[in-house]
Amino acid sequence: MNLYTGQPNIPDIESFLAKSREILETKRLSNNGPMVKELECRLAEYLGVKHVVTVCNATIGLMAVVKLLGLTGEVILPAFTFIASAHVLQWEGIKPVFCDVDPLTHNIDACKVEGLITGKTTGIMGVHIWGRPCPHEELAALAHKHDLRLFYDSAHAFGTSYKSRPIASLEEISVLSFHATKSFNTFEGGAIVTNDDELARRAKLICNYSFEGEDNVTGLGINAKMTEIHAAMGLCSLDNHQQVLEHNKNVYMYYKQELSKIEGISLIDYPENEKHNYHYVIAEIDEGTFGCSRDTVHSSLKANGILARRYFYPGCHRSDPYKSLYPGLSFPNTESLCDRVLALPGGGGIDGFGQIDRIISILDGVRRIRT
Numbered sequence: 431m432n433l434y435t436g437q438p439n440i441p442d443i444e445s446f447l448a449k450s451r452e453i454l455e456t457k458r459l460s461n462n463g464p465m466v467k468e469l470e471c472r473l474a475e476y477l478g479v480k481h482v483v484t485v486c487n488a489t490i491g492l493m494a495v496v497k498l499l500g501l502t503g504e505v506i507l508p509a510f511t512f513i514a515s516a517h518v519l520q521w522e523g524i525k526p527v528f529c530d531v532d533p534l535t536h537n538i539d540a541c542k543v544e545g546l547i548t549g550k551t552t553g554i555m556g557v558h559i560w561g562r563p564c565p566h567e568e569l570a571a572l573a574h575k576h577d578l579r580l581f582y583d584s585a586h587a588f589g590t591s592y593k594s595r596p597i598a599s600l601e602e603i604s605v606l607s608f609h610a611t612k613s614f615n616t617f618e619g620g621a622i623v624t625n626d627d628e629l630a631r632r633a634k635l636i637c638n639y640s641f642e643g644e645d646n647v648t649g650l651g652i653n654a655k656m657t658e659i660h661a662a663m664g665l666c667s668l669d670n671h672q673q674v675l676e677h678n679k680n681v682y683m684y685y686k687q688e689l690s691k692i693e694g695i696s697l698i699d700y701p702e703n704e705k706h707n708y709h710y711v712i713a714e715i716d717e718g719t720f721g722c723s724r725d726t727v728h729s730s731l732k733a734n735g736i737l738a739r740r741y742f743y744p745g746c747h748r749s750d751p752y753k754s755l756y757p758g759l760s761f762p763n764t765e766s767l768c769d770r771v772l773a774l775p776g777g778g779g780i781d782g783f784g785q786i787d788r789i790i791s792i793l794d795g796v797r798r799i800r801t
């Protein structure tokens with residue numbers, strides 16, 4: 431049986447079908463319907479934030495935030511992130527200024543941010559990679575000192591915390607992804623989250639073409655709305671989320687225990703004193719000690735029907751259009767991670783520890799053949 435990194439968590443099918451039926455019978459399919467309203471209310475409570483504005487996906491949500499914050503010129507972001515973080519800026523006519531990351535946390539290295547600030551810089555986009563928090567205090571201090579807007583791509587950070595604060599409530603505004611491959615999913619979807627009443631009001635407007643009332647358009651807007659069927663999936667996923675968290679943690683812990691017996695491969699840590707979704711099972715392979723490269727492991731797993739992912743190879747700065755637009759960039763920590771990291775099937779992709787044993791025995795086997 432094939433195993434995939436990123437296989438979705440499926441909530442109770444009967445509940446979802448009942449909600450789908452209700453949507454069809456009431457003929458309310460979109461435009462801030464009752465299921466979207468209910469989901470936004472329940473998510474605000476669950477995530478510990480004042481306002482949740484659901485969107486059709488996090489990429490569009492981030493584009494809306496870039497507009498809301500009035501960003502122009504240049505925005506600093508990590509080079510080690512999913513390409514959407516950079517595309518959002520470039521798409522909006524803003525130069526993404528890549529910054530190297532901390533090799534331990536995989537997050538943007540705050541010490542390297544200040545040197546990238548120019549007269550054109552208007553903002554910093556932090557990305558909570560794997561749901562582990564960015565160095566928030568340092569980034570907030572820099573933003574304050576240089577009068578920049580700080581916002582977060584929290585695509586991975588559903589339900590996680592930083593110093594016991596919900597990660598989604600750090601700084602003025604943040605965007606979560608509810609893509610099928612995330613721990614909480616609405617098929618496709620996401621949310622803009624904020625504690626600021628005015629930003630929330632403007633976010634809601636801008637995501638609906640900036641309509642205020644029936645025919646009064648108040649400015650530039652976009653269609654970023656979530657539909658009722660996506661919200662229905664969200665409501666069912668929320669009912670199921672505690673089970674997902676427990677399952678994810680068990681899967682992660684089992685991997686951790688078993689991989690600790692093999693030299694040269696380690697899993698990233700999720701500190702016990704914070705809330706995590708344990709969604710990403712991220713291994714780092716040290717070729718010298720392990721005995722073969724990450725790419726050899728990746729191919730061997732694939733040959734055995736196991737699709738692990740080389741997130742975020744080769745790094746934004748080495749992907750087009752960025753490598754052509756901004757040639758010659760080099761970020762040693764990002765590049766090293768791009769060569770070492772392997773996202774293993776976790777969460778919804780795993781039904782039992784036997785599957786993890788199989789993955790580990792393939793990993794171990796390939797190493798033994800090579801050494």
Ligand code: T4K
Pocket residue numbers: 434435436437438487488489490511512514515557583585586606607608609610611619620737739741
């Ligand atoms: N910022 C960051 C830091 C992000 O990571 C992302 C998205 C964003 C922003 C933007 O968020 P969205 O606009 O997407 O809301 C996935 C997702 O498409 C993407 O949402 C995610 N990050 C990124 C890290 O990964 P892939 O390339 O891994 O998906 P794919 O199609 O290869 O699927 C993985 C495996 O899961 C497949 O082998 C099969 C299985 N699968 C997948 C889907 C979608 C299923 O079994 N069922 C499914 O429905 O991109």
